[in-house]
Structures are given as C-alpha cells and as structure tokens.
Amino acid sequence: MNTTEHIEADYVIVGAGATGMAFADELLTCSDATMAIVDRRHAPGGHWNDAYPFVRLHGPSQHYGVNSRPLGAGGIEAQGLNRGLPERASAAAVRDHFDQVLRERLLPSGRVRYLPMHDWRPDPSEPMQGAAISRVGGRRLSLRARRRIVDATRADTQLPGTHAPPFHVAQSARWVTPGELTTLREPASGYTVVGAGKTAMDTVLWLLEQGVASEAIRWVRPREAWLLNRADLQPRWESFPRALAAQVLQIEAAAEATSVDQLFLVLEAGGLMMRIDRQVQPTMFRCALVSEHELHELRRIRQVIRAGHVRALEPERVVLDRGVLPLPAGHLVVHCAANGIPARPPEPAFQGPRLVLHFVRRCAPSFSAALLARLEAAPLEDEHRNAMSHPVPAPEVPADWLRMQLQEAGNERGWRELPDLAAWLGSARLAGFSTLMARAARERTPEIDTLLSRMRQALEPGLVNMARMLKVGAEEESRRAARTAAPIVEAA
Numbered sequence: 001m002n003t004t005e006h007i008e009a010d011y012v013i014v015g016a017g018a019t020g021m022a023f024a025d026e027l028l029t030c031s032d033a034t035m036a037i038v039d040r041r042h043a044p045g046g047h048w049n050d051a052y053p054f055v056r057l058h059g060p061s062q063h064y065g066v067n068s069r070p071l072g073a074g075g076i077e078a079q080g081l082n083r084g085l086p087e088r089a090s091a092a093a094v095r096d097h098f099d100q101v102l103r104e105r106l107l108p109s110g111r112v113r114y115l116p117m118h119d120w121r122p123d124p125s126e127p128m129q130g131a132a133i134s135r136v137g138g139r140r141l142s143l144r145a146r147r148r149i150v151d152a153t154r155a156d157t158q159l160p161g162t163h164a165p166p167f168h169v170a171q172s173a174r175w176v177t178p179g180e181l182t183t184l185r186e187p188a189s190g191y192t193v194v195g196a197g198k199t200a201m202d203t204v205l206w207l208l209e210q211g212v213a214s215e216a217i218r219w220v221r222p223r224e225a226w227l228l229n230r231a232d233l234q235p236r237w238e239s240f241p242r243a244l245a246a247q248v249l250q251i252e253a254a255a256e257a258t259s260v261d262q263l264f265l266v267l268e269a270g271g272l273m274m275r276i277d278r279q280v281q282p283t284m285f286r287c288a289l290v291s292e293h294e295l296h297e298l299r300r301i302r303q304v305i306r307a308g309h310v311r312a313l314e315p316e317r318v319v320l321d322r323g324v325l326p327l328p329a330g331h332l333v334v335h336c337a338a339n340g341i342p343a344r345p346p347e348p349a350f351q352g353p354r355l356v357l358h359f360v361r362r363c364a365p366s367f368s369a370a371l372l373a374r375l376e377a378a379p380l381e382d383e384h385r386n387a388m389s390h391p392v393p394a395p396e397v398p399a400d401w402l403r404m405q406l407q408e409a410g411n412e413r414g415w416r417e418l419p420d421l422a423a424w425l426g427s428a429r430l431a432g433f434s435t436l437m438a439r440a441a442r443e444r445t446p447e448i449d450t451l452l453s454r455m456r457q458a459l460e461p462g463l464v465n466m467a468r469m470l471k472v473g474a475e476e477e478s479r480r481a482a483r484t485a486a487p488i489v490e491a492a
C-alpha cells in the first residue's frame, strides 16, 4: 500500500519521547494550536519503550513526565536502596504516564493527531513540510506545519538494547544486554559489566540484589564519574532547607574554587558530589544521581578493571586499550557501553520554521520542553526567545557542570523578566526547585532567609569565577584525556 494523504497542523512534532510529549502537553494548555506528532516507535515515551526492565528514573518522579498531571503518587520510598527519598518511576510507569496523557488528554482534545510507527522524512526544499512513512503498512502521509516543525529527536538516546557494543565482538563471544539478563535460565559463573555510566551502575545493583556475590562481578570502568547525591535534589518542601543549602554550597564553593577539580573535591566534602572510588579523580560527569545506599553497594565491587576502553570481545578474553582480561568458563559479559545521550553541537531553539527541543535547564528534559512551549506561545520575537533559551549541554566531563550553570543562570534571568513566565515557574509541577523558591518567598523562616541571603551574596562571584575556571579547566581536561590512566591488570 502506498497512498498519500495530506495533513496540515500548526505544529508537526517529530518525536513522542519525554520532550515531544511534554511540549505537546504544555502547548495544549497555553495555546489553541493543533499538532501532529510523528514517531517511529509504536507508543509514546521514546527510549523508555526499549528500556531494560529493572531501570527506573534516576531522579524523582516529580521532575519528569508532562506538566499537566503527576507521575506517580508523590510518595517517599520506604524500602530498598532509595529508602527515605521521593519515589522514582519504573520504565513501565513512565510508559503508562505517557500513554494516559495521549489517550486521556491529547487525543480527546481533538487538536492532536498521533502517527506512531511512522518515519519522518523532511522535505529538503520546503522547510515546513515533510512526509511520514508507515514502517508497517507503507502508507505515506504528506505533512505541512503552519507554524513550525518541532524537532523532539535531539537527544538521540542510545541504549544497550538498541545500540550494539562500540567495540568488535567475535561471533562466538558470550555477551548480553542488561535487559537480556532478566531472561537468563541459569546463572553464569560470573559477570563482567562493561561501562562506567548509569546503566552499568543499575546493572551492578540489580545483580547484587539478585544475590550474585560481589566477588563474582567484575566491572570494566574506563573512567570514573562524579555522581550527584539524590538526597540533595528532593523537590519537597520538607527537604527544601537541605536542597537550598546544597545550592548555596555549590555557588559559594564556585566563588572560592581555584580549579574545576578542586571545586568538585569541595562539593564532595559537602556531600553533594560523590564518587564510587575515592582514590580515583573522576574525568566524567553525566548528571547521574545515586543514593548513599546505592553508593555503598556499588563500592562492594572490588574487581574494577581500569585499562581503558574495550577494543574487542573474544570468546575467552576481553581486549582493552591497555591489557587483556581473560574470561573464565561460563562467564558472561554485560554490554552497558551505549552512549546514553550523545553530545551534539549546540544550536538555537527557535529557528524560523524549526523549533529544536534542547535543554534550557540542567539535566531537565521535561521541564525544558514545557518551558519552550510556554515561550513558543508567548507573543515574542525569536531573537528574544533564543536569548532566554540558550542550550544547556548534556554533560560529559566535570567542566560541563560549570557550563550548564552559566547557561542556565542566563536563561533564568530572562524568564524572571516575563511576568507570566515567572508566575508559571512559581507553580508548574515540572519547575521543581523554582516552585519551592516561590513558596519560600511566601513562607519565610530564619533558616531559609539566611540561606537565601548567602546565595544572593555568592551568586555573582560564583558565576564570574566559574567562567574563569572554565578556560583553565578545559585546558586541564584535554591534557588529562591525553594522559594514560592507571596501569592494570591481567585479571584472574
């Protein structure tokens, strides 16, 4: 079948992941626009459709999803490694949230058309047009946007379940993705987890939870990461003094710091930043959040292989940059080395016929997309919109933490100058810390007043010193990347 139907809508949104859905949801609230949402997956939720079964949000559910309805019940977890902290939705709960938003809100509005299982092909000669081609039936729809094409595919999320290992794999090598671990019928003699990011951490924690002995787990960790302490990022009024104190610590430390490395050590001493191995200076920062209980568990793995990246996986050994790791009989390698959210060159959000949904606040995809919808609906010129939506990069290295703060501070200043947007920030579910700040302005306490005054004092010096350190830090990091790491291991 290969028929052509024409669809016209104010906005054609490409991508029904967290950002596309949060954008559509907020635009529905604050405008009368019509939308067509195209996605090549069968259901909304983007990468959560391919998630390994044991993954959860690594941040609180309150920060994620769409603005118009909560994700989860907003409770505190009573058990497990996240006990005492706000709940974190499972992948199934995230998918369910987006499914409900689609079925109960977007589609019944009569203003949204949803095209799952369709590939988007932009028209190179007409920027407001393109085609959606069904991956199943072959149907070809021609789409035209009256206002903009919205690119909600920028994250390009890469997971082990969808992206092959970034190293050579011999045909008879024995390896699985984290998701495939849940289909094992017999235990392996041991597990070699490859990867230094959040997926690898989730996998190690899950293996330990299943009763695998810590000695039976080896962890190939080419780099060490700085991790954020989840307890400092709780979007609850009861925890606000702690969250605010963490913000104050950040900005005061930034004002005094002499280098990026030294700054992170101060933040670690203050409990905000953590690392698994205190003997190794991290060269990676990707906004991963962990609880102190999780960190304690991760530290139980003693066989950490630091010999660079994996180059090849063979039936009886793993070949690394600087060594070879023999694989005992019955041993299973777990591929956790997908790139997550790869770095992309920055570009403006508002580009005439095109709107790109990038982050405008640190590691906040849902909030960023909802805020961009607000800006889109506001009567502003694109130049003005762009001046308050500079891209906040998805971080890779510790210095990115500074880049994110600087970009975000500039954006926030612009938002506060628009009364409607400032009011929205004070009440929007996804705005998290901003809503707590608004409440703090109403319900003042001596403790909060003291913290706010310290923050005001340190803000400008902190930002200035961050900009200075970035220059120096960037040079230091490129030197460090060129150096070789610690020696290792012909592991047993």
Ligand SMILES: Cc1cc2nc3c(=O)[nH]c(=O)nc-3n(C[C@H](O)[C@H](O)[C@H](O)COP(=O)(O)OP(=O)(O)OC[C@H]3O[C@@H](n4cnc5c(N)ncnc54)[C@H](O)[C@@H]3O)c2cc1C
Binding pocket: 014, 015, 016, 017, 018, 019, 020, 038, 039, 040, 041, 045, 046, 047, 048, 055, 056, 057, 058, 059, 060, 063, 064, 118, 119, 120, 121, 152, 153, 154, 155, 156, 157, 159, 340, 341, 363, 364, 365, 366
């Ligand atoms: C395991 C994991 C846990 C995370 N936990 C958190 C968390 O706790 N809190 C948080 O804030 N963030 C978290 N993140 C980050 C966050 O989930 C992502 O940044 C965000 O969900 C990305 O959403 P997205 O819509 O930008 O991208 P995606 O989820 O990648 O969605 C993009 C969609 O676009 C579609 N698409 C792409 N190209 C085309 C095309 N040409 N035609 C049709 N469709 C196309 C894809 O099919 C996909 O559905 C996590 C990320 C991962 C990987």
